[in-house]
Structures are given as structure tokens and as C-alpha cells.
Amino acid sequence: MKSALKNYKAIAHLVDARRLLAADAISKAGDWILYVAMSVLVFEAGGAGALSMFTALRVVVPFVLGPWAGRWGAALPPRTMMIIADAARAGLLFLAAAAAAADQSAWLLVGLVVGCASVSAFHAPAERRFQRDVIESEQRASFNAVIGATGTTVIVVAPALGGLLTTTVGNVGALVVDAASFLLSLVFVASVRTPSTAAAADPAQLEPAAPASGISKGALTTAVRSMRKDPAVMACVMAQAVACTVAGASLVLMPLLGDRLQAGDGAIGWLTAAVGTGSVVGVLIGGSMAKQGRLLLCVTSVVSMGVILGLLGSSPNLLVALLCAALVGVAANIPEPMYWTSYADRVSENDSSSFYGLVESSITGGFALGGVILGAAVAAMGTSTGTWVVGVVGSVLATAAFVPALRHHRVSSARTGSRSPVVNVAENTS
Structure with a gap:
């Protein structure tokens, strides 16, 4: 707080x-x-x-x-x-x-x-x-x-x-x-x-013009290029997409869980509110982590999100389900400030339009895909088993997304700089 x-x-x-x-x-x-x-x-x-x-x-x-x-x-x-x-x-x-x-x-x-x-x-x-x-x-x-x-x-x-x-x-x-x-x-x-006046007064703040070859490339190519040239940015985009997919799965899980627990129609509202409350807490916690560069803690929160989703689907009663729902919100949103700070610091102005479009697509698509995947898993394996499978797979994918960035960060952890830790992490992965 x-x-x-x-x-x-x-x-x-x-x-x-x-x-x-x-x-x-x-x-x-x-x-x-x-x-x-x-x-x-x-x-x-x-x-x-x-x-x-x-x-x-x-x-x-x-x-x-x-x-x-x-x-x-x-x-x-x-x-x-x-x-x-x-x-x-x-x-x-x-x-x-x-x-x-x-x-x-x-x-x-x-x-x-x-x-x-x-x-x-x-x-x-x-x-x-x-x-x-x-x-x-x-x-x-x-x-x-x-x-x-x-x-x-x-x-x-x-x-x-x-x-x-x-x-x-x-x-x-x-x-x-x-x-x-x-x-x-x-x-x-x-x-x-508009910041244009300040930028005009200080030419150092102006971004260099994009090369002609960069302008001619497609939007998707430009966005992917922005990720590939910086492992930290790539890790953040992939982890954010996984987190949104798990979050989308949790929202679809709410009515199924309310029905399994026989908690009544109001259970969906309570569970959704618990996720939202946890999300607020997670972002507040994540703000300090973004400034301090606690990359490993952010990774841990995303990885644990899948396990918490499994616990949510296996909840024995509404009270435990509410606690797990809140924890899903916390785990999903702790890295959010780090994601956006890393993007703002590391993605060039020339690539930012296409890149941010791709990020928004991954967020929207992740929520939709998570619901579809969970629905199929529950239909095939039941609520508890299906949720655990989706959650564990999500945790594995989140871990895989961050492995390159963590490897480079660990190798060059002794290196420090005056800029934000998120930026230094990204530079260390270059």
C-alpha cells in the first residue's frame, strides 16, 4: 500500500x-x-x-x-x-x-x-x-x-x-x-x-526517422521485428498473452464453478468481483516491482497463475473459490506495469504503432482463446481436471517465454546502469 x-x-x-x-x-x-x-x-x-x-x-x-x-x-x-x-x-x-x-x-x-x-x-x-x-x-x-x-x-x-x-x-x-x-x-x-513543442525545443528528444525499407514493410512484420531484436520485450509479450489466456479461461470458469458448487446465480458476480479486486491489488504491487526491476518475481507471478487456476477449478466451496479467484487477479496483474514500462522504454517510435497494435491483439485474442480452450477442456475432462490441464500448460508456456530473458539477465546481472532496471534487463538480454 x-x-x-x-x-x-x-x-x-x-x-x-x-x-x-x-x-x-x-x-x-x-x-x-x-x-x-x-x-x-x-x-x-x-x-x-x-x-x-x-x-x-x-x-x-x-x-x-x-x-x-x-x-x-x-x-x-x-x-x-x-x-x-x-x-x-x-x-x-x-x-x-x-x-x-x-x-x-x-x-x-x-x-x-x-x-x-x-x-x-x-x-x-x-x-x-x-x-x-x-x-x-x-x-x-x-x-x-x-x-x-x-x-x-x-x-x-x-x-x-x-x-x-x-x-x-x-x-x-x-x-x-x-x-x-x-x-x-x-x-x-x-x-x-501535445509534447511536440517540447520535442522541438530539444532536438535530442526527437526519434530518428524510419529508414525507407522499414516503412515499406508490413505491419505484422514490423511488430514481430520489434520483439525479435529484444528478448525482454519478446518475453513480456508472450507472457502477457499467456496471462490473458489464463484470465480468459478463469472468466469462463465462473458460471461452471458456480454450478458445480451449487452456490446460486449470485456466485458468478461474487467470483468476478473477486478477480477484479485481486487485479487492482496486483497492479498496485506490480508498480513497485516495475521500478525496482524485480523480473524474477514478475515471472513467478505469471507462472503461479496457472496453478492457481487449477486450484480455482478444484475449489471445494465458495469461500475457497473466492480466495483463488482473487489470487488469479493478483498473479495476472503484478507484471502489468513492467510490461508497459518495458514496451515504452524499449520499442522505438518508428515501430511502436504496429507493435502496440499487436500487443492489443494478443490481449484480446488471449481472452477469447482462453475461454474456448477451457470450454473444450472441461467438456472433454470435467471441470476440475480440465482446469488443471489448462493451468499447468499455461504455467509451462509462461516459463518458456521468460527463459531467454532470465538466462541473459543472470549472465550479466553484475552490470548496472543509471536507467530503470527494466531497461537494464532488456539491454542485458541484447
Whole structure:
């Protein structure tokens, strides 16, 4: 808790950082409110088939577009891209509210959701680029810890807020409120000062221009190149993808576990809230680890996540399940600040657009893939055995992801530098 307070104090006096935090929280809340309200509307208008299509497309579209959306979005300054994306999402949601009020086809609603998901694929990489531009390198670990904590808090609060809105103002009203939230996010983003003036005053801060051959390469090629030339970045991306896959599996496990324990319909809500609470705690702990370069502890947390998932699936009662669910959240999110700090410090400006797009795709795809894998494993082997198999495989993959970085780090552990430990770890792996 002490380190968490230090992180907040380090960021609280920065006006632009506060605005970025507000914009991020509002945007994430808008995504969740959209999911809650639109799920009900699509189901009422088109039944289970339309709902399945809606659920799949809102995940698949950002996953597929990720690297290319990041690359194409680099044609504009990141703040401009974020403003355009927020305005577009608000407009699409106003159209969705009008369509729902007029009892239009469910497939029109699904099409509008696909439009929102496509725009979001451009927004996420631009947001990460803008945060890196605005936040100084020595403050990134603290900022990543704080934004991770606020983001995971939103994950806990926003679905409940979405349910409250649909109950009080209806699904159409919730969409209108959601559209307004994206406009509010736009206002916060527009109020952040662009770093271009400071960079112009100090030419040393400017990134070198990308070589012509680099510009001509594809988005996916550029993103993969960024990982291959730095083992620490490669390890972080792979471990983050594994962690998201296990996290996605844990979310699908909730209703299955509630049914096995005969804990009632409320068990899903309690278990999800436990994961969210643990996620907040994990990010707060991870903030200090990112600044101190405790790579091994971050690795341990990801590896242990799979074992905890197995324990969660084997829980004998709801109390143990709640504890395991909270630990899943903690283990998954302890390395989060280290991931993003490492990316910001190690990935060049020329490669960042495609790279952040690929990272966002791996996060989205990991959550979706985890649910599919766990569902298949449970169907084949039962809840307890299937969960253990998925968890152990996840732990093995996470360990394999970090082996190269840990090997190089151990060999050159005597080497020190003045920059952040995460950067030194990355340099030692070069």
C-alpha cells in the first residue's frame, strides 16, 4: 500500500497524466456499458444466434485488425487518432440508440457494434503511443501502475454501472449515456498538451526517422521485428498473452464453478468481483516491482497463475473459490506495469504503432482463446481436471517465454546502469 501511495503521489501533480487517466477510465467504462446494454438489445431483437455473432465479432474484429490498425493509425498524431476514434464511437452509438428505439433489425445493431470494435482497434494503439509521448521515462512505471489500477477498478465497477443504467433508463438510454461518455473522453484527450513543442525545443528528444525499407514493410512484420531484436520485450509479450489466456479461461470458469458448487446465480458476480479486486491489488504491487526491476518475481507471478487456476477449478466451496479467484487477479496483474514500462522504454517510435497494435491483439485474442480452450477442456475432462490441464500448460508456456530473458539477465546481472532496471534487463538480454 505504501508503494501504491507513492505511485499516486508521483502522478497526481501532473495535470496531463490526470487527464490521460480520466480519459482511459471513461473510455474503458464506455466499452463495458456498451457490452451490457447491447447484449440485451441484440438478444431481444435477434435471439441467441444474433447474440453469439455479436459476442464473437466484438472480440474477433479488434484481434484481426490490431497490428494493421496501429500501423495505419500512425499516419495521424496519436492524440488526433484518439479524438477521431472517440467521436466516431459516439456517433455510432447514437445511431445504435436510434436504431434500437425504432425496433430495427438485430443485424443492424450487430453491424454498428462491429463498427465500434473496428474504431476501438485504432484507438488502443494510439492511446499507448500518446501516453508514451506525454509521460516522461522516469515516471512511466508509476503511471503504468496507476493506470493499471484504475483500469482494473473500472472492470469491476463498469459492468455493475451498466446494469444500473439499463435498469433505470433502459437499454436505449444506456447507449445514449455511453455515447456521451466517449465524448467526455474526447474532451479529456483534447485537453492534454501535445509534447511536440517540447520535442522541438530539444532536438535530442526527437526519434530518428524510419529508414525507407522499414516503412515499406508490413505491419505484422514490423511488430514481430520489434520483439525479435529484444528478448525482454519478446518475453513480456508472450507472457502477457499467456496471462490473458489464463484470465480468459478463469472468466469462463465462473458460471461452471458456480454450478458445480451449487452456490446460486449470485456466485458468478461474487467470483468476478473477486478477480477484479485481486487485479487492482496486483497492479498496485506490480508498480513497485516495475521500478525496482524485480523480473524474477514478475515471472513467478505469471507462472503461479496457472496453478492457481487449477486450484480455482478444484475449489471445494465458495469461500475457497473466492480466495483463488482473487489470487488469479493478483498473479495476472503484478507484471502489468513492467510490461508497459518495458514496451515504452524499449520499442522505438518508428515501430511502436504496429507493435502496440499487436500487443492489443494478443490481449484480446488471449481472452477469447482462453475461454474456448477451457470450454473444450472441461467438456472433454470435467471441470476440475480440465482446469488443471489448462493451468499447468499455461504455467509451462509462461516459463518458456521468460527463459531467454532470465538466462541473459543472470549472465550479466553484475552490470548496472543509471536507467530503470527494466531497461537494464532488456539491454542485458541484447
